Amino acid sequence: MTIPPPPERSGAPVLTDVPDEITAARAVHLSKYYGSGDTQVRALDDVSVAFRRGEFTAIMGPSGSGKSTLMHCLAGLDSASDGSVIIGDTELRGLSDKEMTRLRRDRIGFVFQAFNLVPTLTALENITLPSDIAGRKPDRDWLDSVVGRLGLRDRLDHRPSELSGGQQQRVACARALAGRPDIIFGDEPTGNLDSRSSGEVLGILRSSVTDLGQTVVIVTHDPRAAGYADRVVFLADGRIVDELRDPTADTVLDRMKNLEAV
Numbered sequence: 722m723t724i725p726p727p728p729e730r731s732g733a734p735v736l737t738d739v740p741d742e743i744t745a746a747r748a749v750h751l752s753k754y755y756g757s758g759d760t761q762v763r764a765l766d767d768v769s770v771a772f773r774r775g776e777f778t779a780i781m782g783p784s785g786s787g788k789s790t791l792m793h794c795l796a797g798l799d800s801a802s803d804g805s806v807i808i809g810d811t812e813l814r815g816l817s818d819k820e821m822t823r824l825r826r827d828r829i830g831f832v833f834q835a836f837n838l839v840p841t842l843t844a845l846e847n848i849t850l851p852s853d854i855a856g857r858k859p860d861r862d863w864l865d866s867v868v869g870r871l872g873l874r875d876r877l878d879h880r881p882s883e884l885s886g887g888q889q890q891r892v893a894c895a896r897a898l899a900g901r902p903d904i905i906f907g908d909e910p911t912g913n914l915d916s917r918s919s920g921e922v923l924g925i926l927r928s929s930v931t932d933l934g935q936t937v938v939i940v941t942h943d944p945r946a947a948g949y950a951d952r953v954v955f956l957a958d959g960r961i962v963d964e965l966r967d968p969t970a971d972t973v974l975d976r977m978k979n980l981e982a983v
């Protein structure tokens with residue numbers, strides 16, 4: 722499928738200068754409204770952005786700027802009011818509920834702030850849950866290398882309550898990586914972790930991109946977390962207002978100060 726670059730509308734920056742064949746996900750003129758009339762909230766206002774395969778992107782912006790809404794629309798967890806979302810070469814609009822569930826299960830990995838592990842299952846059972854639900858045998862060699870990389874080999878029989886927060890989030894990362902999805906979305910994946918565990922989880926996401934060619938997009942408030950990314954996309958009032966390549970915690974902080982000063 723060839724998707725023409727969207728013409729610039731309403732002055733919103735259009736960050737879609739990525740060829741289709743290396744695009745993992747794309748939003749095109751994406752808008753999301755909640756409510757109607759005078760009380761309507763424009764959570765996203767004409768957002769166009771593409772995510773290159775094998776790249777790590779952080780989405781930042783003030784509280785209420787639309788970060789979670791953008792991520793949820795990209796991941797097919799919420800529907801757009803206008804515009805489109807494309808994962809790989811699949812346009813999400815028009816998919817049936819069943820097709821959407823299958824796409825989320827097979828092609829998208831999730832790492833949430835609250836870990837979202839099943840408390841009654843062991844770490845290993847949590848990691849293989851998506852493939853078990855799909856009735857697929859996990860790729861044992863791949864699984865073994867992911868578990869080894871994430872330092873979980875001696876924790877596989879533990880239930881989440883027997884693991885630290887950092888270990889639980891490593892299990893969630895392993896679950897996301899196990900299915901080799903087109904893209905992994907992380908909604909504040911280090912929001913509940915201390916700085917050491919945050920560093921571990923971000924290091925895992927970073928190396929999944931650098932070493933394994935994975936595509937990762939996270940929402941974060943933390944400039945240090947954004948410093949692990951290849952690129953930062955800044956949102957304000959539901960619009961993309963800036964972009965930074967090869968960020969460091971300091972350059973992210975500077976850019977955020979500038980945005981707040983505008």
Ligand SMILES: Nc1ncnc2c1ncn2[C@@H]1O[C@H](COP(=O)(O)OP(=O)(O)OP(=O)(O)O)[C@@H](O)[C@H]1O
Nearest residue numbers: 755762763764782783784785786787788789790791
């Ligand atoms: N279900 C909903 N109903 C009504 N308004 C909503 C709903 N979800 C989000 N909003 C509004 O949409 C806007 C964007 O919200 P969103 O959660 O995407 O922001 P955010 O940048 O992720 O914020 P935060 O950093 O505080 O998590 C906000 O004004 C919010 O109040």
